[in-house]
């Protein structure tokens with residue numbers, strides 16, 4: 001399968017962390033290859049998201065395999 005994800009302007013697939021005053025106002029955006037987008041804006045959330053994301057691996061299976 002080689003489906004191309006629909007790209008959102010300004011965001012590329014993968015995990016993007018913007019750490020303005022890191023620890024206070026970090027913002028993490030995860031755009032999965034499948035198009036799933038998730039954002040977290042807490043230091044703890046960023047840590048958890050970074051730990052969960054596996055670049056190139058989509059946990060959102062088309063058959064509802066997401067945990």
Ligand SMILES: [Zn+2]
Nearest residue numbers: 032034058060
């Ligand atoms: Zn996905």
